[in-house]
Amino acid sequence: MRTELETIIINPPSNGAFFKTAPTSPDVDVYNRPISEVFQQRLDAITSQKWESDQENAFFVADLGEVLRQHFRWKSLLPRIEPFYDPMVVQLLASLGCGFDCASKQEIQQVLDVGVEASRIIYANPCKQASFIRYAAQQNVSRMTFDNAEELLKIKKYYPEAELVLRILTDDSMSLCQLGLKFGAPLHTVQHLLQTAKDLDLNVVGVSFHVGSGCLDENAFGDAVLLARNVFDQAKCMGYDFKLLDVGGGFPGADVKDGITFEKVAAVLGPIVDRLFPTDVRVIAEPGRYYVASAFTLTTNIIGRRTSNAVTESSEPATNPEYMYYVNDGMYGSFNCIIFDHQVVHPKVLLKDELFMFGQDVPEAQYESSVWGPTCDSIDCLNKSTRLPKLEPGDWLYYENMGAYTICAASQFNGFRKSEVLYTNTFC
Ligand SMILES: Cc1ncc(COP(=O)(O)O)c(C=O)c1O
Numbered sequence: 001m002r003t004e005l006e007t008i009i010i011n012p013p014s015n016g017a018f019f020k021t022a023p024t025s026p027d028v029d030v031y032n033r034p035i036s037e038v039f040q041q042r043l044d045a046i047t048s049q050k051w052e053s054d055q056e057n058a059f060f061v062a063d064l065g066e067v068l069r070q071h072f073r074w075k076s077l078l079p080r081i082e083p084f085y086d087p088m089v090v091q092l093l094a095s096l097g098c099g100f101d102c103a104s105k106q107e108i109q110q111v112l113d114v115g116v117e118a119s120r121i122i123y124a125n126p127c128k129q130a131s132f133i134r135y136a137a138q139q140n141v142s143r144m145t146f147d148n149a150e151e152l153l154k155i156k157k158y159y160p161e162a163e164l165v166l167r168i169l170t171d172d173s174m175s176l177c178q179l180g181l182k183f184g185a186p187l188h189t190v191q192h193l194l195q196t197a198k199d200l201d202l203n204v205v206g207v208s209f210h211v212g213s214g215c216l217d218e219n220a221f222g223d224a225v226l227l228a229r230n231v232f233d234q235a236k237c238m239g240y241d242f243k244l245l246d247v248g249g250g251f252p253g254a255d256v257k258d259g260i261t262f263e264k265v266a267a268v269l270g271p272i273v274d275r276l277f278p279t280d281v282r283v284i285a286e287p288g289r290y291y292v293a294s295a296f297t298l299t300t301n302i303i304g305r306r307t308s309n310a311v312t313e314s315s316e317p318a319t320n321p322e323y324m325y326y327v328n329d330g331m332y333g334s335f336n337c338i339i340f341d342h343q344v345v346h347p348k349v350l351l352k353d354e355l356f357m358f359g360q361d362v363p364e365a366q367y368e369s370s371v372w373g374p375t376c377d378s379i380d381c382l383n384k385s386t387r388l389p390k391l392e393p394g395d396w397l398y399y400e401n402m403g404a405y406t407i408c409a410a411s412q413f414n415g416f417r418k419s420e421v422l423y424t425n426t427f428c
Contacts, residue, residue: 065428071093214250369386370384370386
């Protein structure tokens with residue numbers, strides 16, 4: 001059966017301009033145009049409204065169609081594994097029937113607020129604030145992870161009826177963000193933890209793992225599933241009958257990194273899950289980056305330029321100038337992914353001399369350049385060394401694949417606001 005949103009998207013309104021629907025919130029306009037046109041329209045509006053306050057602020061264009069394409073790709077390659085999403089593009093995915101992996105009371109609240117039932121949520125933070133556990137209990141969000149005995153004592157006190165999922169430690173050495181430094185029970189602790197849960201009369205229902213975010217080796221998923229099978233077997237010997245496997249996140253977002261693709265992960269993960277787990281075991285996943293990375297493109301305005309070697313020591317003009325560009329979103333804003341998510345970002349020219357260049361090569365001389373964010377801190381550097389044509393203040397750069405771990409962790413340091421998001425949907 002088609003959900004309401006699929007119906008809207010497969011049969012777009014005929015007026016073609018844009019439609020209001022509810023993938024993000026009822027008040028958000030969603031265009032149904034190519035993202036290049038959304039950029040162009042906004043930039044045209046800016047140049048015709050010269051000097052309006054904040055008009056040249058950086059902004060994202062988010063393509064919800066890309067989220068949908070990722071969803072249908074998931075459904076075709078991993079049909080047995082139900083995605084439980086990090087709540088960012090919440091309403092769209094809720095309407096597609098996804099579940100949600102929440103890290104805090106606020107994320108649980110956000111998901112409940114869009115009408116998702118408690119049974120479609122897993123509270124997947126192994127170390128939870130006591131009052132948040134109480135909140136989960138009040139809201140009947142019963143499924144939650146743990147990886148230590150102290151957490152079991154807390155859950156016993158605040159939500160003894162919870163359905164517990166044991167998060168195990170797996171090899172995350174091939175991942176950009178190694179979550180195992182912080183979470184995951186090593187295999188040798190499993191028996192003790194399961195015994196503690198039994199002694200406390202708690203209800204453990206399954207196993208979860210996370211191979212690390214930005215995983216570069218599809219075999220990490222296969223190895224982790226093998227470990228999970230081992231834990232299911234240990235649990236069976238202790239009288240448990242586990243019925244839930246949560247294969248976590250770590251799925252690639254944009255197919256640009258070192259040859260890893262979702263197809264390669266699915267080719268390892270799907271068959272090993274089917275081989276090792278009978279069909280009465282429910283299998284879920286917590287994909288974050290996978291759904292959103294490629295859906296968001298960010299554009300920034302060049303607010304300043306310095307020629308770092310404008311004159312030589314003998315006061316002659318430099319023959320080979322090097323440029324420093326200052327743009328209006330940075331490391332403390334959407335580009336925090338450079339630090340927290342170990343990303344390397346690639347600037348492209350969006351608007352130069354009022355010419356719209358989306359998706360085009362600029363056939364001009366390229367110069368050694370660096371790109372800097374707007375704050376007063378020198379750590380706020382987006383590209384230390386890159387090649388760009390000579391650009392002027394007022395021109396625009398854009399960065400693709402900016403949907404994961406960007407705006408959600410942005411600060412407003414030095415008073416710079418978070419970049420706005422314009423939505424479009426290119427699915428049809
Ligand atoms: C518990 C949990 N689940 C899912 C995710 C999403 O991971 P990814 O974006 O690598 O798919 C994270 C990310 O940190 C996480 O901590």
